[in-house]
Amino acid sequence: MKIIKLLIQSSKLLFVLAVFSSALTGICSSFLIKMIVESINTENFNAASFQVEFGLFWVGYGVLAVVSSFAVSKLSQGIIHQLRISLSTKILQADFSEIERNQDRIFPILTEDIKTIYHGIDRLPSVTTGLATVLGVLGYIVYQHPTLSLAVLGLFLAVFILTKLSLPLTRKYQEKSRVLWNDIFKIFEGLTYGIKELSLNKKFKKFYLKEVIEKTSEEQNKYMVKESVVVAIASKSGDMVLLLGMAALVVYIFATGFVEPSVFGEFLTLVLFIIAPLSTVSGWFSNLKRIEVALEQISETGIDLEDTAHVVKPIELDEENVADDVIIDLVGVKHEYYNPDEDEHFELGPIDLSIKKGELIFLLGGNGSGKTTLAKMMLGLYPPKEGVVKYKGQSIDDSNREDYRSKFAATFVDSYLFDNVTHIDDADVLKRGEELLKTLEMTKKVRIENGKFSTTRLSEGQKKRLGLINAILKDTEVYLFDEWAANQDPHFKKIFYETILQDLKKAGKTIVVISHDEQYFDRGDRVIKLMEGQLVS
Template sequence: MKLIFSLLKDSLGLSIVAVGAGIVAGIGNTLLLGFVNNGLAHRSTDLMGQMILSFIIVCLVVAGSRFLSQDLMARFAQRNLRDLRMKLGRRVLSSPLRAQEEIGANRILAVFTEDVPAIASAVNAIPAICTNLVIVIGCLIYLGMISGKLLLGVIGFIIFGIVTCQLPIAKAMRYMNNVRETNDVLLKQLKAMTEGSKELKIHRERREAFLSKLFSSTTRSLQQNNVITSSIFNAVNSWAQTLIFVLMGLIVFVPYAWTRLEPLQLTAYILILLFMIGPLLIVMGSIPAFGRAKVALAKLAELDLSLDKFPAEAEADNSPATPLHDLTLSHVKHSYGDGDNNFVLGPIDLNLRAGELVFLTGGNGSGKTTLAKVLTGLYVPEAGELSFNGQPLTDKNRDSFRQNFSTVFSDGFIFETLLGLDKPELDQEAQDYLAQFQIDHKVQVKDGVLSTIDLSQGQRKRLALLTAYLENRPVYVFDEWAADQDPQFREVFYYQLLPGLIAKGKTVIVISHDDRYYHVADRIISLDYGKIIRDEYAGSPRISSELALAV
């Protein structure tokens, strides 16, 4: 629970006021019980008017302090929910790309959508717990004032109840953990359902197998674990309530087993015990919230440990990118996977110069995309050195180095808003590029927002090209960009767009299988099983830059 206490510490003043107001509400509730008991005992007293006035004042104080406590803590919980999400967001985005890929999107999403709210819910319950604990303590003090010996018996019953509830609560925690683990699986299957909907629709047997064997099993497991968890906590609450009634029965029906009480004292004792049931059940009802928070904290710690396996990237210094003149890889190696799935890129020795049009070629799985991610600083090599303009690439300057690149990867993501591109006439410039890419009839830009991204795969690639062009960075990397284009626009890409970028002084790296266009390149680098097997300059002339610009 260190994280919960750290959240409280971050807003210490607000937390103290919220908890303090909850305690005041609890004390007020206990005082109200005393007023009621005294009113029943002294109906004809001359102080009845004063008691009524005090009762009304305390009622108002209780109502106000309860509202203040709950409202402040709700604001506090929501603010900390946002801060925690922002903190985690920065933590994830500052972690190496390889760490995010190995952890998996479903696990990261589960932390944001389930664990963070669970922690906030537990924090939000603290004032109510404080209020009701104070009520219970006040009631016990009141019972002690009536009969100290009887109070010892009541406390003994409470201790007995707490001890007997520990085992079922521990068992419920195990089922809670099962629920959380199954939720990770559910998110993974939901991703498969949404992203693989076409494949599931077109194959009935596959669809039925997915629903009946995978999805049904997961949802059944969630149902069973949630039901068992709920049943255990319901049983614990029922047991606690039963103990209170057993205690009252012993007091009423076996009075000599405890101590002699006058009928009015006995009535007061039973009234207080009945009053205690509500606060006790509220306190016990908060146990599941703190149980879920405990599981969530364990998941957060697990995510931290997974991220800590990789060297953390240094804080970005926001310094401007140094124009790239040359990029050199010396004995660079990068590996991922385990056992039979282990892949090793390198050792790679390579030098790229500004203004080159370079094609990376090779078979599937040869390491082309991996090399591109190393070149752009997205992957950190385990061995060797990467340097640009003669300076070694380090954690300190890696983020600035990455600002030299505009990339369109085969699995790239398209944002609906042109984020980070605040410039005059952005909409018009974007619309001009959309016309050049022949999708202006499908997409419009207004106030930096794209009208749609629901396009065919080839058109989405052109939309990604729009962002790259608007970024206007020194180096462009295209990963199998032309693979989803029609033959006509494929020629536009190779014979107009690429030479046009070179004419503007850009460096362009293209991952391609289109061997019929290899003559367009200045240089061809081929890979096989993670190693460079060919690195040569193309002999055939490509289209002139002047012609490309004219087109």
Template sequence: MLRFLIQQSRGLLLAAAAGSVAHGICGVALIALISEALSASAEARSGMAVTFALLALGLMLTHIVASVLFERLSQHAHAELRRYVSGRVIAADYRNLESIGSARVQSALSEHSANVAAFFVTFPAILSNAVVVLGCLVYMLLLSWKIFLFAVALIGLGSFGYHLANLRAIRHLDRGAEEQDRLFGHFRSLTDGAKELRLHFGKRKVFREQVLGASIETVRSERALGMSIFVISASWANFLIYAFIGLVLFVLLGDASNQTRIMTGFALVFVYMVTPLEVLLLNIPRANLAKASATRIDEITAGMSDSEQAVSSAQAQPLQQLVLDHVEHRYYHEQSDDFFALGPVSFTFKPGEVVFLVGGNGSGKTTLAKLLVGLYPPERGQIVLNNQGVDDASRDQYRQLFSTVFSDFHLFDRLLHGGEAGADLDARGNRLIERLHLQHKVQVRNGAFTTQALSQGQRKRLALVVACLENRPFLVFDEWAADQDPVFKNVFYLEVLAELKAQGKTILVISHDDRYFHVADRLIRMENGQLSEDTVPQRPAQAA
């Protein structure tokens, strides 16, 4: 993931990195100049003034350039990362997306993406301060190679201890990242399960304390422990630096020649190096946190297979005949705690017919509908459209045949119809809204709904409007009338379906409303994963 982002922003990254390196070089050169000036004569110091001014100006300008470029780089990385994850989600096979779950996707798009983007903000601090530390070591080498070797040994010892602490801290950060994914699922339950939580004190208490509270505490404790280990190890490294300064000043230097220059140089360089080294050590954990988040994003997106060939146009081919040819599918059935076998199912749909699919709960009706519209690929058998078999290469194009309103539908806040004319689309949408008695609640303006603050039944009527506006050859309605008043059931079954049929649409209606079964041209029944065809009841006699 980090490699992907770096490849997307290579030029900007190189420019920002060059600014950071230049900033570090200016800092080291400036401190070396100050060290030399402290032990130089008055005449020599006067000649250093211009150089000092130029280095100070360069230090300021390179800091501004590097910081601005890396801030832009961070925002660019965040946007690219969100585009990448969103693109993988949109292209993913529906079954893979169901198994991954929305909580992990939300976590990748928000928390993990923010952590990875933050890496590009901390990177200039890591780079520039690494240059400062390296430059200070080079200057110490020029002052006294013996003391330099002792410094390198001490820094090496401190780095080894820091590395061991770093490995332990990363384990805690990884556990925190894993729990973060679960926490986003609990956050969703706060709103999705709000009714149940308000109605049941015991459930509310257990969820707050043992589920949500425990997850929040796990994330807090794991991250706090991981970052605390980093802080402790960084503080230990700082202590070693001051201990080394003491050894240089009071033990190692002894009666060396040019003692004042060496003492001044080492003391100044080490004091100057403390802050860059501390910043370096404190930002490395944030880089590791970004790495852990990038790993989680890689794991999440790796599960999003995109074996199907995407289409470039939503244009659906005309429907002449659609055949389910011995289609089979297996899935886990929670009620029986076993795998449920659907099929083999064989059935033929023709243009301009209304088919009702009936059956008990859990019999496989919605799964059959998802197979029909191409959300699930059949494990055995084949779907044949206009005498052409549907496979991975053509399945996405095949799906453009359908408009659906599933029982767990999602209503977007606008009509996502591509480049269709806005005024005409608004007018047709508002006519349908008025037909369903929603004109006092919501309107279509500039292709968007004025509100979604509606009841579930009203939202489902709005979803019906969207499905009709899409003007696809095949429409699937999964228990559409379940949340509707009798007046709107009449409108749907007796008026809307008749109009769609007159337009030549093929319609599959999953329904329990037996008083409207006579509307169907064909009535099929699903029981325990097996499909059979029933006789359509006669139209009931009209009241006198």
């Protein structure tokens, strides 16, 4: 089981301590039950001896239970921390296009699935203690009443089979419920970030609430109820089998005189002691299935929590200048995209393109022509399906792609605005930042304080201006701006094309701008046009 592997990987020492202390807690519990039952039936009861023995096991039970809870708490919190870090690391190291395709599923995984795993692990002490109690008391029952034990073991086997039979159906409903969680998170994202649009359209607001939120929530709720009903039926069926079996055994004993009623009374007392822990153990199996579903959701995004064998050691690129001053060279690069759900196929390339150091290039093309896809290949976000990307004559592959990407700063239409600039290794970042804030007329809105922008609660146009500042402050060799000026007013378009870009060019930066503002194309060195995935001029 994957969850056991993850627990052991988290901390072998804590895992052994948790299991061992939980098992000993169950054994102590079994001995306490045994002592109580034997003391009732003994003719020569020794109170002093009973108090000493009972006290020792009672203290042992309490101490071991605390140790077990502490170990599991440390283990569960540790594994949740490691899962968060491991998932975040693997997301950052994973193939960009794979993560991009599964973007809507990432947030539910980092919240809902990790919570599910945590709750499953958190129940481990009671499950282990319950299992040890059941096994300990069962062992004592078999020793004291071997014949009667066969009947009870048969009943327990029937309960186990009932639980086992219910698990596939439980898992089915868990899977359907979990898939709908992805939709619910996306819906709530729309509710949060689209509140302006919803508030301005009464009809759509009503539709979104009734037809989108309510219907999806009801459907997800339906599967959760079905899962709960199946678990309850399996659990109560087990209880009913046990009760019916005990009743049948009582009838049989009084009809045949198979054993003395007093002996059966002692036996029944022991059996009743283990019903509760047995229920805890059997209930955990449905929880285990939920954990498996959560781990599968993680795996389906292309992230393997156990895979460490294919990590490529990153190497840095050679920074020596090349003779012909070509900084980026795309040689026969090609990218394909296919969406089977919509039967959509797009092919970019093959493309040959050389970009020289210090060039300002405008990239032009209609919607769907492949401009952003080409930009992402240029940045190293999409490895080409065919051909090769070169940086100063060096071919880019898995070993140097991370260093290659760091040569760029970029803004996209859907870029996320981070407020932190402390990662930028530049002593003059505050001075340069203030100059850019002044140039883009943001000084009344934003300041740089303690390595952060004072706020990102801005209009969309202001956010894009702040995102531009953030990109420029990184002071990289190459800049790529994807439709940055598309939603800016003429005043800030002019500042962008005539001031910002020209200042970057004077500083020796290489710049690629995706744009339709043809009136400014004469400020650049070249205009490249894409049409249906091909360079046409």
